[in-house]
Structure formats: C-alpha cells, structure tokens
Amino acid sequence: MNITLCTLFEKNYHYGVAALANSLIAAGYQGELWVGYRGALPGWIVDAPAFDRASGRLKVAPQLTLCMLELDTPLHFTYYKPTFIREMLEKHAPQADICAYIDPDIVVKCDWPSLAGWFTEDGISLAEDVNWCFPARHPKRLLWARFFAPHGATPRRGLDRYYNAGFIAVSRAHFEFLDLWRRLCDLVVDYNKGAKQLKAGGSAELFHSTDQDALNFALTVCEAPLNTAGPEAMDFAPGGYYLSHAIGSVKPWHGGFISQALRGRPPSAASKWYWRYANAPIRVYSDGELRKSTLALKIAAAIGRVYKRA
Known part of the structure; x- marks a missing residue:
C-alpha cells in the first residue's frame, strides 16, 4: 500500500x-x-x-x-x-x-x-x-x-x-x-x-x-x-497517542505561554508536543530562541499546576 x-x-x-x-x-x-x-x-x-x-x-x-x-x-x-x-x-x-x-x-x-x-x-x-x-x-x-x-x-x-x-x-x-x-x-x-x-x-x-x-x-x-x-x-481528550493538534488562533510558535498561564490558561498538550519537534533535525530557531521558549513553556506549565481558570 x-x-x-x-x-x-x-x-x-x-x-x-x-x-x-x-x-x-x-x-x-x-x-x-x-x-x-x-x-x-x-x-x-x-x-x-x-x-x-x-x-x-x-x-x-x-x-x-x-x-x-x-x-x-x-x-x-x-x-x-x-x-x-x-x-x-x-x-x-x-x-x-x-x-x-x-x-x-x-x-x-x-x-x-x-x-x-x-x-x-x-x-x-x-x-x-x-x-x-x-x-x-x-x-x-x-x-x-x-x-x-x-x-x-x-x-x-x-x-x-x-x-x-x-x-x-x-x-x-x-x-x-x-x-x-x-x-x-x-x-x-x-x-x-x-x-x-x-x-x-x-x-x-x-x-x-x-x-x-x-x-x-x-x-x-x-x-x-x-x-x-x-x-x-x-489530544482533544486524554489518553491519545496518534497526533497532537494545536487548534485555535494562537499557535505554539506564537509563544506567550507565561502571560497566558497567568490568565489561567496553561500550555496545552499540543504546545508541548510542538516544541518537542520544533527544531530537529530541521532547524528553524537559534539555540537561544529554543532555550528561551522551552523555559517559558516549563514556567507556564508550573504556573498551570497551581492556577487554572474554571
């Protein structure tokens, strides 16, 4: 096939x-x-x-x-x-x-x-x-x-x-x-x-x-x-293992994870999966950009564990 x-x-x-x-x-x-x-x-x-x-x-x-x-x-x-x-x-x-x-x-x-x-x-x-x-x-x-x-x-x-x-x-x-x-x-x-x-x-x-x-x-x-x-x-519901789809107008490459988390919107599973594959082997970010974005994602995820909109 x-x-x-x-x-x-x-x-x-x-x-x-x-x-x-x-x-x-x-x-x-x-x-x-x-x-x-x-x-x-x-x-x-x-x-x-x-x-x-x-x-x-x-x-x-x-x-x-x-x-x-x-x-x-x-x-x-x-x-x-x-x-x-x-x-x-x-x-x-x-x-x-x-x-x-x-x-x-x-x-x-x-x-x-x-x-x-x-x-x-x-x-x-x-x-x-x-x-x-x-x-x-x-x-x-x-x-x-x-x-x-x-x-x-x-x-x-x-x-x-x-x-x-x-x-x-x-x-x-x-x-x-x-x-x-x-x-x-x-x-x-x-x-x-x-x-x-x-x-x-x-x-x-x-x-x-x-x-x-x-x-x-x-x-x-x-x-x-x-x-x-x-x-x-x-990844619209827990437990999936095929695909991860970043729906909505704000995409993972737009960043802003910390500000969104402070508004009660922690990073989605799709955002995390995007950054797992964002830069290798195809490189579209510098090492510094990649470190900055992945750090922001981790901080936002930590905020999301204690603060989330109902």
Missing part, C-alpha cells in the same frame, strides 16, 4: 510545517511530504543548500523529502483541501493508493507503522473533533439536509460523531468523495458570501466551521467505510 502525505501553509505556519516534518522523521516515515503554499517561502527552505528551486524539492533527512508547490487560489486553504488531495492522487503522486492530508499545526506522536495502520484502501480515515458528539438528528444536521437537498446531496446514512478536518486520509477508490466535499465547500462559500475566513459568525450559524461542516455532511452522503478514532487521537 503506497501512502503519500500533504499539507498546506501560508505566512508563519511554516513553523508548523517544520515541526510536522520533524515528527514524521522521528516516527520513521519514508517518502514525500507535499507542501502547498501561498506567499514567500521561509529562509529555512530557500536558503538550505539542498533546496532545488527548479523542482521545489528539499531533502530534509535521508528518508524524507519536502515537495513545495506554489498555489494560486483566492480560497482560504481550509476550502482547498479536497481539491489539493485530489491533485495529489491525480497529478503529483499518481503511484499512491492513499493520500493523507495533515494540517501544519499537527505533529505525529506515534511510530509510522501505527499511523499507517489507520489507513485502508477501501476507506476514509478520520479523527473526532473536540466537540465530537453530534447526533444523527441533531438540529443542525436537519438544517444542513434541507439546505443541500435542492443541490442533489441527500444523506444515505446517519452519523453520531463530528470529525475534524485537520487530518483525513482518502484512498484512490474514493475520488467521488473528494468531488462531493469540494462541491459542498463551494456551496458553503456562496452561502457565507466569502471564502477568506476559517469561521463564519457564531456557533449558531448554519455553517460556522465552514469546510469542516461540509466534510461532515459529505460523510453522510457517501457510503465509504470510515476508519475513525476518538478525540483523544488529536
């Missing part, structure tokens, strides 16, 4: 790409990580002696090569995921049986065989979201069904879980799912009158989590087997 991986980034999310790549190296993954990007590439890529500007390839370890793909789309990258995954399977990695997309604010915690065991050629692999309980006849699901019905998208099965769009693996057998997800994303973009925001309005909005809502409705329309793990698989 041939598996390829991809991610998308712009602006300072390149720090997350480096940590993701470092975690994959530590896990023992061998292959390519395709990196779609918008804007300028960071110095740790373009100034690397091994970077081939013509092909966009950078071998960061004997077993891992980053393949940079400059993208020209007005869409927020969250809407571009189904298109990008399909392009992987059709154009960039035609030998792959499965393409897994991983957000650049995620790191891999487990060994590669454990993660690869999640993937099958007949299914779609997913992890439950932080708000994972979402009954099959939840009011919002009923509203979605009414919205999409005139567009020819009718649920074929009920699901009681809500899945995070930061990690998804799709087999070549399910091209039609990627087309469905993309089409539903387009409808959500039209409904929200824009494609540049990750979230739309408050939680009561018909489509608040945009592409993720489109994904979860698409999963009820298609009948592909779902290979699923609970919220702990992304």
Whole structure:
C-alpha cells in the first residue's frame, strides 16, 4: 500500500510545517511530504543548500523529502483541501493508493507503522473533533439536509460523531468523495458570501466551521467505510497517542505561554508536543530562541499546576 502525505501553509505556519516534518522523521516515515503554499517561502527552505528551486524539492533527512508547490487560489486553504488531495492522487503522486492530508499545526506522536495502520484502501480515515458528539438528528444536521437537498446531496446514512478536518486520509477508490466535499465547500462559500475566513459568525450559524461542516455532511452522503478514532487521537481528550493538534488562533510558535498561564490558561498538550519537534533535525530557531521558549513553556506549565481558570 503506497501512502503519500500533504499539507498546506501560508505566512508563519511554516513553523508548523517544520515541526510536522520533524515528527514524521522521528516516527520513521519514508517518502514525500507535499507542501502547498501561498506567499514567500521561509529562509529555512530557500536558503538550505539542498533546496532545488527548479523542482521545489528539499531533502530534509535521508528518508524524507519536502515537495513545495506554489498555489494560486483566492480560497482560504481550509476550502482547498479536497481539491489539493485530489491533485495529489491525480497529478503529483499518481503511484499512491492513499493520500493523507495533515494540517501544519499537527505533529505525529506515534511510530509510522501505527499511523499507517489507520489507513485502508477501501476507506476514509478520520479523527473526532473536540466537540465530537453530534447526533444523527441533531438540529443542525436537519438544517444542513434541507439546505443541500435542492443541490442533489441527500444523506444515505446517519452519523453520531463530528470529525475534524485537520487530518483525513482518502484512498484512490474514493475520488467521488473528494468531488462531493469540494462541491459542498463551494456551496458553503456562496452561502457565507466569502471564502477568506476559517469561521463564519457564531456557533449558531448554519455553517460556522465552514469546510469542516461540509466534510461532515459529505460523510453522510457517501457510503465509504470510515476508519475513525476518538478525540483523544488529536489530544482533544486524554489518553491519545496518534497526533497532537494545536487548534485555535494562537499557535505554539506564537509563544506567550507565561502571560497566558497567568490568565489561567496553561500550555496545552499540543504546545508541548510542538516544541518537542520544533527544531530537529530541521532547524528553524537559534539555540537561544529554543532555550528561551522551552523555559517559558516549563514556567507556564508550573504556573498551570497551581492556577487554572474554571
């Protein structure tokens, strides 16, 4: 079974790409990580002696090569995921049986065989979201069904879980799912009158989590087997060992751990895992920057043990 991986980034999310790549190296993954990007590439890529500007390839370890793909789309990258995954399977990695997309604010915690065991050629692999309980006849699901019905998208099965769009693996057998997800994303973009925001309005909005809502409705329309793990698989709940996902607008590379801890918000598990993989073997920080940030993280964690918001 041939598996390829991809991610998308712009602006300072390149720090997350480096940590993701470092975690994959530590896990023992061998292959390519395709990196779609918008804007300028960071110095740790373009100034690397091994970077081939013509092909966009950078071998960061004997077993891992980053393949940079400059993208020209007005869409927020969250809407571009189904298109990008399909392009992987059709154009960039035609030998792959499965393409897994991983957000650049995620790191891999487990060994590669454990993660690869999640993937099958007949299914779609997913992890439950932080708000994972979402009954099959939840009011919002009923509203979605009414919205999409005139567009020819009718649920074929009920699901009681809500899945995070930061990690998804799709087999070549399910091209039609990627087309469905993309089409539903387009409808959500039209409904929200824009494609540049990750979230739309408050939680009561018909489509608040945009592409993720489109994904979860698409999963009820298609009948592909779902290979699923609970919220702990992304560190949204204790006990996970697969991935760690730094959700929210403040990312681990933004720092500010001590000030946040003094406001009752101790460092998340995802922040700790990010800094474990932030700087080796790919180096994006000086030794001094790394020491300063890891010390701040330890102090913030100590504060969090005695002071935490209810």
